[in-house]
Amino acid sequence: MTASATQSAPVTAAAGRISWIGTILKLGPVLGLLFVLGLFSVLTPKTFDTTNNLQLMLEQTAVVGTAALGMTLVIVSGGIDLSVGANIALGTVVIAQLINHGWPALPAALVGILACGTVGVFIAVMVTQVRLNSFIVTLGLWGGLRAVAKELADNTSVVCPDSWLDKLLQPLDKSHAWLVVPPGVWILIIATVLVAAVLRYTRFGRHVFAIGSNEQTARLCGVKVNYTKLLIFLIATLLVGVAGVLQFSFLTMGDPTTANGYELNVIAAVVIGGASLTGGQGSAIGSIVGALMMTAVAMGCTQMGWPNSRQEMVTGAIIILASVLDQLRHWRRT
Numbered sequence: 148m149t150a151s152a153t154q155s156a157p158v159t160a161a162a163g164r165i166s167w168i169g170t171i172l173k174l175g176p177v178l179g180l181l182f183v184l185g186l187f188s189v190l191t192p193k194t195f196d197t198t199n200n201l202q203l204m205l206e207q208t209a210v211v212g213t214a215a216l217g218m219t220l221v222i223v224s225g226g227i228d229l230s231v232g233a234n235i236a237l238g239t240v241v242i243a244q245l246i247n248h249g250w251p252a253l254p255a256a257l258v259g260i261l262a263c264g265t266v267g268v269f270i271a272v273m274v275t276q277v278r279l280n281s282f283i284v285t286l287g288l289w290g291g292l293r294a295v296a297k298e299l300a301d302n303t304s305v306v307c308p309d310s311w312l313d314k315l316l317q318p319l320d321k322s323h324a325w326l327v328v329p330p331g332v333w334i335l336i337i338a339t340v341l342v343a344a345v346l347r348y349t350r351f352g353r354h355v356f357a358i359g360s361n362e363q364t365a366r367l368c369g370v371k372v373n374y375t376k377l378l379i380f381l382i383a384t385l386l387v388g389v390a391g392v393l394q395f396s397f398l399t400m401g402d403p404t405t406a407n408g409y410e411l412n413v414i415a416a417v418v419i420g421g422a423s424l425t426g427g428q429g430s431a432i433g434s435i436v437g438a439l440m441m442t443a444v445a446m447g448c449t450q451m452g453w454p455n456s457r458q459e460m461v462t463g464a465i466i467i468l469a470s471v472l473d474q475l476r477h478w479r480r481t
Contacts, residue, residue, distance in 0.1 A: 150270075211412050213389050219422060229311075230270075233291075294316075315331040315396035335393075339432065419472075
């Protein structure tokens, strides 16, 4: 055996190991979801592995998943948004108050979505013009938007007349069984396809990845960084507004205290789905897989009879594990 052949053997073996590691990391979110589903199906077979429970899981995933699609754009571009939960609550209150003032359901929902989108414009201006870090801006909005929602709701839940919005995430009746899942879940599916297509096939999607990978290089290559960031935060918060509509449907009222802690679930879903907190990597489908995993864990813990403290411990462990996987992916790239 020649010296070159002897040297190439370890290199080939190392390349093989790296390839296997890369495959495992890519399939990690799906494997994790299958593991969680299988685990709770064994631990609570009479309640977890049922058609009604799976449909309820999809309904609860619709809210977090829709917001996670917007967060995917933000995190891939190297930013963060800690105001998601408060923005969802604001959206539910705006919708409920407008319906109480005689607005039809559709215009009320659209204004609620636009109200959430206005928050995205504010974030983008602070980040691009004032040069503040998105973490600091959205940390301030985390409490500020919640306070605005409470003021609009007069520090109470806003009950409003019934409308077709209430049925977006309600169980289907026999006449609509052909839909298979509630309309809100179809909204999530359509939004996922659209965001995935935008990230993969459009110039805007390439610019999002470029900014997250290296903002200065992207700027030198002619990317309009400030304009792209404006679009990123606008689209992301409009999707949060859609999540607010779905949350309103789930609650059938406006609640300024709802979605408390959703920002952590949304961020965890995106990171579990393969996005990097340093930017430049992520996918819409991966984020939905991560959202499904977070919902499955929450529902499984509830059916096990665990208190909220244990559920929060499990959620925290998942977030840490997702961060470790993020570091492994970063190590593999470098």
